[in-house]
Amino acid sequence: MASSKPLDVVVVGGSIAGLTAGIRLKRAGHNVTVLEQSTDSLRAGSAAGVSLRVHSKQIMQDSDRLKHLPIGIPNHTISLLDMATLFKKRDMVVDAIATSWEAIYYRLRANFDAFESVYCPAPPALLADEGQGVFRTGQQVTSVTAAADKSVRVNFTDVQTGLIESHSPDYVIIADGAHSSLRASLLPSLRREEPGYCTWRGVVPTANLSADFLERFEGRTNAFMMDRSYIIMYTMPGGDGSLESGKRHMNLVWYYRYGSAEELQDILTSTDGYTHRTTLPKGKMRPEVWDRQKRIARQMVHPVVYEMVDKITEPFVSVVSSICCPQAAFFDDRVFLIGDALLQCQPNTAQGANFATHHAATLDKRMIIRDWERSVLAENQIARELSIAYGNFFLSGWGGALLAALRFIVCLIKVTGLRSWWKLLKMGILYGKSQSQ
Template sequence: MGKKGRAIIVGGSIAGLSCAHALTLAGWEVLVLEKSTEPPARSPTGAGLGLDLQSRQVIRTWLPRPNLLDDFTLPLSIDQNQTTDNGKKGTRILTRDENFNFRAAYWTDIHSLLYNALPRSVFLWGHLYLSFTVPQDKSSVKVKARILETQETIEIRGDLLVAADGCLSSIRKTFLPDLKLRYSGYCAWRGVLDFSGDENSEMIIGIRRAYPDLGKCLYFDLGPKTHSVLYELLNNKLNWIWYVNQPEPQLKSKSVTMSVSQEMIKKMHQEADMVWRPELARLMKETKDPFLNVIYDHDPLENIVWENIVLVGDSAHPTTPHGLRSTNMSILDAFVLGKCLEKRGREDLSSALGEYQRIRLPVVSKQVLRSRRLGRIKQFHELDDGDDKRFGLLEDTGSEVLEDLKQRSMPFFSNAPLV
């Protein structure tokens, strides 16, 4: 048996952890560099996510007990889009898919589940990635990182560099220095309400009356040139998102999450009262520490592989969140990469990475564009193809655009090629 390949993974988020699992199973030695000093026990900007069937099947192969995943998630068996009329305090269902087959999870729960199934020796916490170099013969890759506690700079050598460093990827910028993310035209207020101990409160009873299928339904409320998302998470939590059209804000850090002031939160609460049903507006007002994400994506890349450097997750395909794709794409990226490396071996790394790119690029490219279209329809933005059927959305339930609202309209919704 040949010598094990060594992969250096930059980024300890779900994409990086997924790659660590997939490459370990493929027979590779892995090392994860992460600038955070410790695993996120309860991230202040933690939020909900939806896992599709393929991602769940993959995650189960990484866990010591496959049924653990169900213990950390709730079913999302219904996908429902509805209009909201605040004045009349009512809704009208536009689409309803009762065979949705996703599961809802809290981000930190899934991260912890994946992290706890890996050896601690895999991780270098508090290590800031700086740069990489590849020798002329392309036989290896050398990564520089700074240990944040001591400010010491170290070098690590491997056979493969995996960029799982997010939508603002430093590694991607090495190859595409002029690439600028595309601002969607809107930002997203997000929050998770923990109602533990208040299960029978007036507010929770009201929200369950207004949204009777909470606990199994992914709700989309469409208002005037805006939309919101609501679904339940395990352990008495409600996850909500509200997309607001606005000019592009100035980001003051290397993050798409903005700092928000109490004045901004107060204004958001006031606007919620004018736009949403009173039950949803009250839920938003009673949520502690809501935060604001600036929503970006990018046209599909032509390459996600350069020599022995490979992009995965948001570094490979920055996407808007409307198709619940980001986490699912990251997990499937990792799985396919692992299978290609296992099949080809360390000695044929170029062919393995080429196969990974051939399998994943057509899938993620279509999904990025579909997610963009979903967002533009729901925010009443002009569509790239000039289609203006969205303007009849609230009145014309027979419009073809209603089919576009369903998550099931996503290309490769449940059948992305994995090998």
């Protein structure tokens, strides 16, 4: 997307991938308009933690003009613990920062359009040689089409007023998330893969947890092994991004294999009777469903860990799935998919933010779009297969793990060639020093 003159770029979706792309392009002198469907710039996150890994850490280092302010909690090890005894089996070396979606979103907004928030009350001043950055809320993009002259047109509607608009930019970047309607129109035959388990999630302020619990677990990432199930628990910033002891949150993710489609449907049916497809948001869970899951937890987890389960007040559930697009560039290389719209891995390897930022940051560097597309698609395939292998190792026993490992090795050989796959695996092609979660 290199150009000697300022380009007019529309980004569909104002989350991590879209904002990263906007910042990088704006800093290169291009004019960027972000179209976001949410009606308010003040966004309430899902209470989910986010892990910054090798790509996302480097991109924040390169692009964040508030990088002198910590954004999360450095994490150098994951302690693998036996749930019955809390005995530490081993430590896994990682290189990550544990943070929250809100902390990243408001940091990126501060860099993109100097948006003020409690997370970033003093955003950096815009540079004189930057392009223009506009963030428009309440805009639902209904279609992206190509004309006979190879130009592209973005059609969108104001969700509050009903006003219909269209715009013909130089480029369009689609970053509207894992359930992208625009991706569905571009790749209608693409289907997601669901391995048959979900994640139960929730956060608890550290101020609400006992001294014994905090002494054991605060400030560290802990993985608790159970029979075909496991829990990840770690410390993340508080509700206003605070990293101070006593103001932070503990985050819990419980990977749990549901028994049947009927059980999953019951779990995803909210307090108002609506059955959600993939995620039951916080505040919508029926009390009897959470009480039932807590009874299961009481039988499976150590009493010290159960303290946190019991103190989660707004649990939410997500069905684990993955999707990997076979194509990233469309309409004569004027429309691009990035982030979760392009790749959604199973969450076991915690790579969502890593690839969202990686897709966005590399796109603005590449003069030859097909090279960019070929590169990201190869990395996406490897990342997806590795996340499936991790999930199967913890949740499907040795048989499922060996099958997934074989599938991963076949993918590596197919993507990188017979000579290169082992070298890449040893180097940790996507994760730096090691893998985790």
